[in-house]
Amino acid sequence: MLQLGAGEVFERGEGNEQHPEGHSAGFREWIVGLREKLMQSFPLAEGVTPIADDVFLEPEWKLELVTIHGTNGMVEGKVLPLRIANGHKSEHSSAASSSTIDGTTASVPNEDILPVKGAYSARLLSNKRLTAPDHFQDVRLLDLHLEKPYDYCPGAVAVVYPENFPVDVQDFIDLMAWQDFADKPLNVISTASQQLSPSPLRYLDLTHTHLTLRWLLENVLDIMSIPRRSFFASLAHFVGTATEDEAYQRERLLELANPELIDELWDYTTRPKRTILEVMMDFTMLKIPFEYVLTVLPMMKGRQFSIASGGNLRLDGDDRSRKVELLVAIADPPSPIIKYRRRYGVCTRYISSLQPGQQITVGLQPGYLDVKVEEMQVPILMIGPGTGVAPMRSMIYQRLAWAETMGLRAVGKGLDGDVLIFGCRNEVADYFFQDEWRDLAEYEGLTVWTAFSRPQNNTIASHANGEAATNGDQLPQRKQYVQDKIHEHARRVHEMLVKQKGKVYVCGSSGNMPKSVREAIIDVLVECDASMARDQAEAYVDGMEREGRYKQETW
Template sequence: MAGTAMSVQRRTALIVYGSETGNAQDVAEEVGRMAERLRFETIVLDMDSVQLKDLLKYTVVIFALSTTGQGEMPQNARIFWKTLLSGALKVGILRKLKFCSFGLGDSSYARFNVAHRMLCNRLQQLGARLFCERGEGNEQHPEGHSAGFREWIVQLRQKLLDAFPLDADLQPLADDVFIEPKWKLAISDAVTASIGQTSNGPRTEPARNEGVAESEDEEATPSGALIPMNGIHTAHIVANDRVTHPRHFQDVRLLDLVLDEAYTYGPGAVAVVYPKNFPKDVDDFIQLMGWQDAADQPLQLISNNDPSSVAVSAPSPLRHLDLAQIDLSLRWLLENVLDIMSIPRRSFFASLAHFAGESTEDEAYQKERLLELANPDLIDELWDYTTRPKRTILEVMMDFTTIKVPWQYALSAFPAMKGRQFSITSGGRLRCAEDGRTKVELLVAIADPPSPIIKWRRRYGVCTRYIASLRAGQSINVGLQQGYLDVQPSELEVPAIMIGPGTGLAPMRSMVWQRLLWAQESNAKEAGRPLAGDILIFGCRAASADYFFRDEWNHMQAAEGLHVLAAFSRDPEEPKRYVQDRMREESRLLQDAILERQGKIYISGSSGNMPKGVREALLDVLSAPEALKTKEGAEQYLDAMERAGRYKQETW
């Protein structure tokens, strides 16, 4: 750690996160940087990498936890949570633990931040003591969870200093003091020639994809070589077809994949796609950083961990990769690991400021500007510069031309690429390919929004741009997760009300096909009407533009008894309606399914206004004179449905 000598009284901090999409991990890493400046020996880990006994080895433990699904723990926190719930744990077993926590949630879910609150309560049941009030962030806030986090971390910093004071002769490290990262890059020991003697190192040629014809365009797309990652599956692309009308403004793809190995999944399961950056962007970034001589040199990771520390050693930032199978280089990292096309967070600018000089007027100005963007009190400055125009890290470096980050610090200065989750849209018999292998279909909206601010460079979604470039015959890495809908065959006894506008249709289609298979296998429904009683409510812009799987739904209505309610918001031949309007129009149908037949409600799609509007429509339907009569009664009924698992929501 940079600065003066360490305190005689060792102070250690373990920051652990449970994160589904990476937001809680980002919070944990920022807390870790703050704790380091307070001279704590700091380790940041996911919750499932921590043993319960490890919590007692640290001066303080700080949790960052997202709530997912209907109040569930994230995938990388479930083992830890199961251990924490063990009945064999005695009251008081964690009495020596001092902790605090920050929760990330979405108030469009009724069980807002409930996983975080359950964690806090359970830790205190076992004797752990809070040294700082817990904090919470809300994704529905105009600034997202950052608004709550910005207030809480100020309080946390002061509480850490009050509860765990520094020795009298020590002060916290100033924000402008650079702290050496625990891991850095270095030229591989096997390389004897200096970088200066070799401008073009031994670059490994990317593997070509079987069955994909070479063309001029192929050079502009990422390598098809698979990344050797731990715990993932190899998926082969059968098709990547556009399912919206060619003249429709949005490109939505049906990505058809088959897996090498068998994998059983149910409705609500998700596939995690790991994107790559495009070679042109990588080359531009290398030029901006002045890394040309080092770009293709073989590299290795070296550790700066303190071997005498009582804490667990900081994990490698590349621990999810099998490095023995990788020819590690800066170019490889920029294409496969570093998220240079993401919108930077405030902490990125704080980190970048350490590499800024002040010897010239331009350098001084750019450093001052970086510090403005890193200032939590000037959040509007950050919003206007990054979020509103969707400015990427690559574009930021085009603005801050005096900043040259030494390549040795690339893994700490730039964020890591995270996998993106997509709901699986196949289910039932659609899970099996013709050759018997497991099939996975994804419905993906390609993010390519126009920017009114930066007109000379197109906006892209990092992952969906990569998906749009994929072709039949290629192979990619995917992670698979079971999701949170937890649909069971026993549910055939009651109707399913499935509400999924836009690409929110994906898990609903999976459920329809799965319920159809269960009904056919068990003969649970009358012959010829295995989906009788089930209701699918779908919304899109126009029947001719983005009515996904229209022929399937026509068949399901005619042959299987599924009731389909479609709403079109921009169709010249139909009245303007949203799913909420269709629900109110068919209130008697829904009242019968929900109240009389004890049906279950499933909602999926964009978070924010859609789930709130759907809930309001349900309240109107259930509070009608012929139903529960009052809004209060309808509210209580929906709350009871949620507690009983009859009301489930999966939004993003």
């Protein structure tokens, strides 16, 4: 735009979703500067002043109760659809189903299929724990069967849409005193004379859904998330000052909404991982008008998980891509402050409750790795510690299938030259797919290097082209991470990336791991080539990125 002669009105803003307040933290700072710039460029008319921040603005979209006329189901000229899915009626007064989660019995979300446009219905075949029973982290392998085929490649992701638990939904309804109309039908209406923005429920097909407050709280509204600053700013509009308690709670809400009091919000929400439901337990004088819940409460987003299946693992007997496997770490973080109530990841808590045979809604996306069959001409270095091994597994089986069906490599050499670096705590606790790697190394030529950050003192395991070594003397092992394996096999890595023009894939946590891996590769380039200075090695890796030879997907 600038090259074509356009003038920049205001500098671009950038948001970071991994900030404790999400992208809204950067947006809040950016919007102040934009507002000042617009006021300078387009000053208000004389006598006109900006709307004060404490004035409540009617949202464009809100809810209203439907008035039912007669007994034939007619509602303002429309027929109310009866909400029935999977054989379950929408009678919430009946007892919710139960399941054992972490050794306790708790009511679990209903089994209704969330009507997301463009999503797939999937039947859960198994929900298997892969980590040792006494290991601190619960990691599951979900095996799903799609209702219709989806031809995916390595790097594809599945989007799981979570549901809230009935007990939490009922607690929220009771706190807001919505009992009398929680199960009555609702309409979503626009308050604007001219529609400026699409409906917040536009991603759902509500044609056959009986829309109620309870249904929204179960499926759409994220009442178990950690609230952000904008949430408290919205709540301040709904508490009065008539009594001392109301005045105190309103003052407290304004403190939490004040961007200058960063520590207040951090100590109250982020540090103890306090949920919206728990916040409403503290602010007892506050009742949110149900009409505005689509604006005040955040929407529950689907969570992305890299697909761990590929090649023949996608097939389900009929030679169609109907199977999807997901490797999911169940988030169960401790809270140093709130000890009476367990902390859970919203989606992974839902996943941990799923039972074989249950139907769930899954979105499917191609992902960002863009793996092609042409890559079979060069070796690949795959680095995937922890659950980051999921897309690596998909890639390994897809490359094996390409090698077999297209005759690109000799029999028994389908993965010859390819290297997987996998990192975990130790062999006993969380060595995912250990038997598979052993077989692929022995029968297809895959090289596997394992890095154990908390190794068992009695064994040493190192798989390379199917070879395994055991330390019978039980010598203590040092902690190793995936970047250590790059240094350890520097010559092999250098040959793959420089002489053979191989590719690198890095998947896993977005913390220090990707940076450490990149630095290790740069170290190897310098170490193995005396004529290459460090800035040249950095430029070489940059060039690999531009050419699509160095890709990473982190979360």
